Amino acid sequence: MSTNREINPNAVAVVGMAARLPGAATLQGFWQNLIEGVGAISTFRLDELEHCQAAGDPANAASYVRARSVIEGEDLFDAAFFGIYPKQAELMDPQHRIFLECAWEALESAGYDAESFPGLIGLYAGLSLNTYLLYNLASKPGFAPAFAAAYPGGSYDTLFGNDKDFLTTRVAHKLNLRGPCVTVQTACSTSLVAIVQAYYSLLTYQCDIALAGGVSITFPQRRDYLYQTDGMVSRDGTCRSFDAEASGTVFGSGAGIVVLKRLADAVADGDSIQAVILGAAINNDGAARAGYAAPGVEGQAEVIAMAHANAGVTAESISYVEAHGTGTPLGDPIEVAALTQAFRRTTGRKGFCALGSAKANVGHLDMAAGVTGL
Secondary structure, three states, rough: OOOOOHHOOOOOEEEEEEEEEEEOOOOOHHHHHHHOOOOOOOOOOOOHHOOOHHHOOOHHHHHHHOOOEEOOOOOOOOHEEEEEEEHHHOOOOOOHHHHHHHHHHHHHHHHOOOOOOOEEEEEEEEEEHHHHHHHOOOOOOOOHHHHHHHOOOOOOOHHHHHOOOHHHHHHHHHHOOOOOOOOOOOOOOOHHHHHHHHHHHHHOOOOOOEEEEEEEEEOOOOOOOOOOOOOOOOOOOOOOOOOOOOOOOOOEOEEOOOEEEHHHHHHHHHOOOOEEEOOOOOOOOOOOOOOOOOOEEEEEEHHHHHHHHHHOOOHOOOOOOEOOOOOOOOOOOOOOHHHHHHHOOOOOOOOOOEOOHHHHHOOOOHHHHHHOOO
């Protein structure tokens, strides 16, 4: 890469990252857990549960599983650092608070200060359903009618701190990001779709640096769930991606952000390049899927092939696929079938590409699942 003419003009570099993940407050801790094979899904004693669903369903009590992946310090936030009043911080969804911290950390890891950076910095991200508003704030006496009476003309602190729409614009305001800052919501594909949007935003020069990711923290964190045969969740609190013994996934909390920059610019500026994105693609299964919450083989195979074509690579050049890998009896076989179909378009070789998923270590992090895998 001695000159910009040798660099793929569609390539985008990952120049910074930040995360809060189960069992790891930092990316370094996450990597160490992966290297050492440390699982981060927590199992709870009965007295550790913040909410016990089994207690209200004695007929099915034996089918409830006390497992979930949680993040620590969800109640901690340095409000003064970001110029936020304590009362405002108290009303903010912890998803907003932790994502703001991660955005600042991500820019720091990339070595950029938004105040002095001459170009445009954008942000694309999404978050999960706000259960903090439902479980914590709305449970306070008189909160719901007062909020309803004030909305939308009043109660701005509660509105701005809890509505999904304001996740990225708050970060833009606090960190002085002047590029496009867009909240993206596509269920558990949210953070990957946000990364694709950021990728194309860079290629079309809407910004010069783009942050992208997602956050999911639902309350109460320490709670049980009901296992049902052939359902989505695991019978024993373990997510066994692509394993014959797999019985489902385990949900949990986490947050992650990557900092992206056009590869040519990153090389020219001497950035620390941690990875390169050669291409990306998005589609939808439409009606051709096993069910509303399940993928379809044809649609998934098509988008994989589109990504390969966009990146200018053949399947034979790929040595590892970080997959969705929820460990469900329905989803995993469909994903393998789709990958096989897509790979067969450019190679007939077998047994050359590894397959895995971070969910086996940290569980399914919903809107933050994709960026965690990346």
